[in-house]
Amino acid sequence: MGLHFEHTEYAARLQRLTAAMQAEKLDAMLLFAQESMYWLTGYDTFGYCFFQCLVVKADGTMALITRSADLRQARHTSIIDNITIWVDRVNADPTADLKNLLADLDLLGSTIGVEYDTHGMTGRVARLLDNQLATFGEIVDASHVVSRLRLVKSAAELAHVERAAVLADDALDAALPLIRAGGDEADILAAMQGAVFAGGGDYPANEFIIGSGPDALLCRYKAGRRRLDAEDQLTLEWAGASAHYHAAMMRTVVIGEPTSRHRELYSACRETIEAIEEVLTPGHTFGDVFDTHARIIDARGLTRHRLNACGYSLGARFSPSWMEHQMFHLGNPQDILPDMSLFVHMIIMDSDSGTAMSLGHTYLTTETAPKVLSRHSLDMINL
Numbered sequence: 001m002g003l004h005f006e007h008t009e010y011a012a013r014l015q016r017l018t019a020a021m022q023a024e025k026l027d028a029m030l031l032f033a034q035e036s037m038y039w040l041t042g043y044d045t046f047g048y049c050f051f052q053c054l055v056v057k058a059d060g061t062m063a064l065i066t067r068s069a070d071l072r073q074a075r076h077t078s079i080i081d082n083i084t085i086w087v088d089r090v091n092a093d094p095t096a097d098l099k100n101l102l103a104d105l106d107l108l109g110s111t112i113g114v115e116y117d118t119h120g121m122t123g124r125v126a127r128l129l130d131n132q133l134a135t136f137g138e139i140v141d142a143s144h145v146v147s148r149l150r151l152v153k154s155a156a157e158l159a160h161v162e163r164a165a166v167l168a169d170d171a172l173d174a175a176l177p178l179i180r181a182g183g184d185e186a187d188i189l190a191a192m193q194g195a196v197f198a199g200g201g202d203y204p205a206n207e208f209i210i211g212s213g214p215d216a217l218l219c220r221y222k223a224g225r226r227r228l229d230a231e232d233q234l235t236l237e238w239a240g241a242s243a244h245y246h247a248a249m250m251r252t253v254v255i256g257e258p259t260s261r262h263r264e265l266y267s268a269c270r271e272t273i274e275a276i277e278e279v280l281t282p283g284h285t286f287g288d289v290f291d292t293h294a295r296i297i298d299a300r301g302l303t304r305h306r307l308n309a310c311g312y313s314l315g316a317r318f319s320p321s322w323m324e325h326q327m328f329h330l331g332n333p334q335d336i337l338p339d340m341s342l343f344v345h346m347i348i349m350d351s352d353s354g355t356a357m358s359l360g361h362t363y364l365t366t367e368t369a370p371k372v373l374s375r376h377s378l379d380m381i382n383l
Contacts, residue, residue: 002042002044002076002077003042003077003078003079004042004160004243005042005156006156007079009154009156010040010041010042010079012154013039013040013149014040014056014060014062015060016149017029017040017056017145017146017149018056018058018059018060020145020148020149021056021058021113021145022058024113024142024145025111026058026111026112026113026140026142026145027057027058027107027110027111027112027137028055028056028057028058028102028105028107028110028111028112028113029055029056029112029113029114029115029142029145029146030053030054030055030098030112030113030114030115030129031053031054031055031056031115031146032048032052032053032114032115032116032118032120032121032125033048033115033118033119033120033121033146033147034046034048034118034119034120034318035147035150035244035315035316035317035318036054036115036118036146036147036150037054037064037078038244038316038318039146039149039150039316040054040056040062040146041054041062041078041079041080042077042078042079043064043073043074043077043078043080044073044077044078044244045070045073045074045077046318046319047066047067047069047070047073048119048120048318050066050067051065051066051067051086051094051095051125052064052065052066052067052070052120053065053066053098054080055098055101055102055105055107057105057107061082061105062080062081062082063080063082063083063084063101063105064078064080064082064083064084065083065084065085065086065094065097065098065101066083066084066085066086067085067086067088068085068087068088071083071085084097084101086098093128093132095125095128095129095131095132095133096132098129098132099132099133099136102133102136107136107137108136108137109136109137110137110138111137111138111140112133112136112137112138112139112140113140113141113142113145114129114139114140114141114142114143115142115143115145115146116141116143117141117143117144117325118143119318119319119320119321144325147324147325147326150315150316150324151313151315151324151326151334151337151340152337152338152339152340153315153339153340153341154339157245157315157316158339158341158364160242160243160245160316161242161245161246161247161314161315161341161362161364161373162247162364162373163201163240163242163245164201164239164240164241164242164245164246164247165240165247165362165373165374166199166240166375167195167196167199167200167201167240167241167242167247168196168238168239168240168247168248168249168361168362168374169240169249169374169375169376170195170196170198170199170240171191171192171193171195171196171238171240171249172192172236172238172249172251172376173195174191174192174194174195175188175191175192175236176381176383178191179228179234179253179255179381179383180228180255180383181228181229181230181232181255181256182227182228183227183228183255184225184227184228185210185211185212185225185226185227185228185234186225188210188234188236189208189210189225192208192236192238193208196240196241199240200242201240201241201242202241202242202243202244203241204238204239204241204246204322205239205241205244205246205317205318205319205320205321205322206221206319206320206321206322207221208221208236208237208238208239209221209235209236209237209238209250210234210235210236211234211235212226212228212232212233212234212235213226213229213232213233214354215235216233216234216235216252216356217235217349217350217351217354217356218235219237219307219347219349228255229255229256230255230256231255231256231257232254232255232256233252233253233254233255233262233355233356234252234253234255235250235251235252235253235356235358236249236250236251236252236253237249237250237345237358237360238250239314239322241322243316244316244317244318245314245315245316245341246314246315246316246317246322246362247314247341247343247361247362247373247374248314248322248343248345248360248361248362249360249361249362249374249376250345250347250358250359250360250361251358251359251360251381252266252356252357252358252359253381253382253383254380254381254382254383255382255383258380258382259353259355261350261353261355262355262357262380263380264300265302265305265348265350265355265356265357266357266359266380268296268297268300268302268346268348268357269346269348269357269358269359270346270359270378270380271296272292272293272296272297272310272346273344273346273359273360273378274378275292275296276289276292276293276310276344277363277369277370278292279292279336280336280342280344280363280365280370281336281365281368281369281370282335282336282337282338282365282367283336284335284336285332285333285334285335285336286326286327286328286329286332286333286334286336287328287329287330287331287332287333287334288336289310289311289328289336289344290309290310290328290329290330290332291330293306293310293328293346294306294330297346297348302348302350305348305349305350305351306347306348307347308329308330309327309328309329310328310329310344310345310346310347311327311328311342311343311344311345311360312324312326312327312328312342312343313325313326313327313340313341313342313343314341314342314343314362315341328344336365337365338365338366338367339364339365339366340364340365341362341363341364341365341373342362342363342364342365342370343360343361343362343363344360344361344362344363345358345359345360346358346359346360347360359378361373361374361376361378362374
């Protein structure tokens, strides 16, 4: 089978999940997040763009309902034995097939947790599911049960995170010789993604962000390419990916002579990220990280140029985002624990002057100080 982990690893994950379900008093869970299915069983597909669901009972029994196109995918990439196929047809309602499967699993009248907060659950599916299960049992929102378990990575997972970080560094190495006056964003992007593929990595869970000139102030990918001017700025946010585990990086590169505003914003980014390293340790929370970010940036009078979050947990994720649920934002009580993979980014975009500056990379938390996973320094890149 095409498994990335040993069977003992999957068994340990299932044991952690069933313990969490018992603590939540759940008789079963309906998993719709592809990353939940992947983490628990190895099931690797983009078939979640259609209806599919992994049922997990509190006793560890698992059953997958999916389309025929994913039958062999599930058999080849996962440890799932019980696979039910719903049939594509006019006016198909696969939630009815799921209800029948739940009845076959003797779950009538049970308390069932559902992963609603995922890209694998559309609004239409949620309405159909709620309608089918209205009198079946007690249905509760259990969207974050698995994602909380995934925050702390095992040694086997961290090996992929560290490999992903190497691939992210390789991508930057491939880009740097191409970032120059007249350089083409298309060539830069191709070199970066090519370096990840050449190193045995995967597609990332979302597109690499690339933007120069005015587009350097954007925090999302957009279609269209341009060539770099002699005096320019280029913002890049990308990730290496190994077995779907991500390690992200972010930089704004200055081409030509940096303006005084570039230097000012870079200084704020550098000071802030170094201060965050002091609180990216057990005994602090995700909210503490954001508070450190806001305190330093705001003290420099840059409040309206910063974002309302400064990073997030990373792991095995699927399109359209490599971000895990937990983010560094105001008031997040999530404790920082050892063996988390956390992306910290400083993003300051001054629309008044048209100046962009960003800085970020991925850390592995430990019992003490965080470990930087990139071999590249945080120095300003000026080419």
